Every structure is written in C-alpha cells, then in structure tokens.
Amino acid sequence: MSVTQPVVVVLAGGVGSRMNSSRPKVLHTVGGHTLLRHAVDAAEAIGPAELVVVVSYQRELVRAQLEEIAPGAIVAVQEEAQGTVDAVRAALAAVDAPGDDAVVVVLCADLPMLDGVTMRAMMSTHRNDRDAVTVLGTPDDGDDGAYVFDYVNLRAALDATIGQPQSSLGDVVSSVRLAGGQIGIHAVGDEWVVRGVDDRRQLAAVSAEYNRRVVDRWMRAGVTVMDPATTWIEADVDLGNDVTLLPGTMLQGATSVAAGATIGPETTVKDSEVGEQAVITRSTVELSVVGAGAHVGPYSRLRPGSQIDPSAVVGSFVETRHATPDEQSEPSGQLEPGVQLEQSADGADARRFSADEDVAKRGMEEK
Numbered sequence: 001m002s003v004t005q006p007v008v009v010v011l012a013g014g015v016g017s018r019m020n021s022s023r024p025k026v027l028h029t030v031g032g033h034t035l036l037r038h039a040v041d042a043a044e045a046i047g048p049a050e051l052v053v054v055v056s057y058q059r060e061l062v063r064a065q066l067e068e069i070a071p072g073a074i075v076a077v078q079e080e081a082q083g084t085v086d087a088v089r090a091a092l093a094a095v096d097a098p099g100d101d102a103v104v105v106v107l108c109a110d111l112p113m114l115d116g117v118t119m120r121a122m123m124s125t126h127r128n129d130r131d132a133v134t135v136l137g138t139p140d141d142g143d144d145g146a147y148v149f150d151y152v153n154l155r156a157a158l159d160a161t162i163g164q165p166q167s168s169l170g171d172v173v174s175s176v177r178l179a180g181g182q183i184g185i186h187a188v189g190d191e192w193v194v195r196g197v198d199d200r201r202q203l204a205a206v207s208a209e210y211n212r213r214v215v216d217r218w219m220r221a222g223v224t225v226m227d228p229a230t231t232w233i234e235a236d237v238d239l240g241n242d243v244t245l246l247p248g249t250m251l252q253g254a255t256s257v258a259a260g261a262t263i264g265p266e267t268t269v270k271d272s273e274v275g276e277q278a279v280i281t282r283s284t285v286e287l288s289v290v291g292a293g294a295h296v297g298p299y300s301r302l303r304p305g306s307q308i309d310p311s312a313v314v315g316s317f318v319e320t321r322h323a324t325p326d327e328q329s330e331p332s333g334q335l336e337p338g339v340q341l342e343q344s345a346d347g348a349d350a351r352r353f354s355a356d357e358d359v360a361k362r363g364m365e366e367k
Contacts, residue, residue: 005047005049006046006049006103006104006123007048007049007052007092007098007103007151008043008050008051008105008106009054009088009091009092010036010043010053010107011054011084011088011106011109012054012062013055013059013078013081013087014056014057014109014110016110016198019198020200026110027061027065030112030206030207030210031207031210031234032235032252033234033236034065034069036053036065036066038113039107039108040053040066042107042118042119045117045120046105046116046119046120046123050095051072051074052074052095053066053070053073053076054077054078054087055078056080076091076093083167085158085171088154088172098151099151100151101151102151103123103149103151105146105147105149106146106149106169108146108196110196110198111146111193111194111196112210113190113193113195114136114146118188121186122136129182131181131182131183133149133153133173133176133181133182133183133184134183135184136186137185138187138188138189148186149172150181156175157175158172160175161175192209212228214235215228215233218239223239223245224243224244224245225245226244230247231249231264232250232251233245233251236254236255237251237252237254237255237257238256238257239257240257240259240260241260242259243258243259243260243262244261245263246267247266248265249263249268249269250269251270252271255269255270255272255273255274258273258276259276260277261275261279262279262280265282266282267281267297269284270286272288272289272302273288274290275291276292276293277292278291278292279294279295280297281296281297281298282297282298283300283314285302286302286303286304288303288305288307289306290308291311292310293310294310294312294313295312295314296314297314297316300314300316300317300318301318301320302320303320305322306321
C-alpha cells in the first residue's frame, strides 16, 4: 500500500460525558453537520484506501449516521471504552494488515473545523519530512487530535503499550520517540482548525466561528447580510446573487434561495426552495417551495409539502400544508398567482380573496 493511500481511523466511540447529553457527542452538530460528518469529510479528502470508524458508546446510533454519510466505511467496535490506544487497536484489527510502507492517519471525531485542505497539507509534511509520526498542532501546542503514523512505528508502539489500560495516543507518540523515531509537527496558524469540542460551551464557540466564516464567504460571493451576528447559514445552503438576509434569519439544511430574494427579519427556512425575487418576512418555512416573486408573511408558517405559486401572497398568521382546502380548515399549500390567503389571529378558518378585494379592504380600513 502506498503512502498516497493511507488507512484512516476516525475515533468516534467516546462517551463525551462533559456534554451531559443523552446522545453521543459525535452526533451533535456544527453548521448543520454532525461532528462525525465533519471528521469523515476531512478523512475522505485525502483519499483513504480504507476508512475505519471506531464506535463504542451508543454504537447503533453512530452506525446509523455512518450509513447515511459514509456507507462504505468500515465500522470497528470497541467493546469497552478503554482509551484511544485500545480504539486504534480495534480499528487495525478490522482491516487487513497494512504493508510495512503504509501510513495510518488517526483523527479524533471532535474537530469540526478540521478540513480537507489541512489534512492534505499534513500528509505532504509527513512525506517530505520523513517523520515516523506527524502530529497536527499549533505553534504553541503540538498535540491536537490528528496524527499520521508510519505503520511500522505505530505497530511497534501499540505492542509496547499492551497491558497499559487507558493509554492515550500521546503515550504512543512517546513510545515512538523513545524507540528513536522522529516526531514532526504540522503546525497550523489557525487555532480554530484544531479546536476540539468537549462540552456545550466549546460547541457553542466553535459553532459561532464556523457560522461566521460561512456568512463571510456568502457576503464575498454577493449576498447582502444586514446583521452577520444574528444570521445563521448552515453548510449545505445555496444562495444566489443579490439575495438579502435581514437580521434574525436562519437558513438550514438543503435550502436554496434564488437571486434577488429577501429573507427576514426573524425568519427560519429549512430544506426549502425559494424562487427569485421572493420575499419571506417573519415566518417559518420547512420542506416547501416558494415560487418566484411570491410574498410570505409576516407571521406565517409553511409546513412540509407546501408549494407557493409564483407571485402568490401568503398573508399574516397563515399556516399552510400539503393538502386541498376541502380536506382541512387550514389554508392549502397550493396558491394561485395574485391570490392571498388570510387567517385571523385567533385561528379562525382562512378564506381566499383576490388581490383587488385585498386593496379594497385595506382602503376601507384606512378610512
């Protein structure tokens, strides 16, 4: 096996007790992706010959996530959480023995800012410097959750730590050094790349920085963001040119917003498609399609399956869903152009009326 095709081991079996959560730490999210998804993306960026993910705590939940994001990954089970060294042993036992010239990359699955660019650069450092181990770190800290090992040195160090419960990868690195192996550091200037997540405060801090970078990238691409501090855009969102996002906007999942649309303020759009020049104000939209030039809100809710036609208007305090008017008292998710749906604030049944009737009604109210 060549050095350009490493075995990559992702350690995803930790309990994450400081999260105080009923779900595994690696299934918490940053930017709409689980920590596990971020780790797998970084691993796949270097073209592994084998991708091995070690699971332990609530393994079935983690395995289910893997089936969605990396169905080709090999799952290795660490029966009891006995440290990272034991986890690496479990990973190597799940694959055919690598050749003596092979490279093994080990990643902890709690580094959501670690990306493929950094991983490829780290691999280059390892090849060029001919180190026995290369450790990812900052200039002030040389041990931050990602390692590149020459397999021969890793195997010898693992053998040397047999019988030492709860031994860590730092112990493995020390063993390689004592055996005469050269230890190198791939230093990165961006501390966020190596910032791990162990508790909810760290999760919040990393999430905020990740989002800041996503928002900045979209502003550079031609999106107007009136208040970056209160605007959240997840990783899979796609935005067209001249989109305007007003304060308090949250765009989640596989949402796409076409050119010239305006979203916000105080609006959440999840897994939905918004057409050109559409306007959504102080509303919630989920798994829906909003046609070009349509207006939604304020204070409307489009439930999954709603399809708002181009140029249609969904008025205040309206809730739509994928059904026909005969099947429900709520407004239908299907609207014709130039027709508005209105519902009273006390939840009374909605009625349809034309744009002309709406203008007449507003004129009477003004008098």
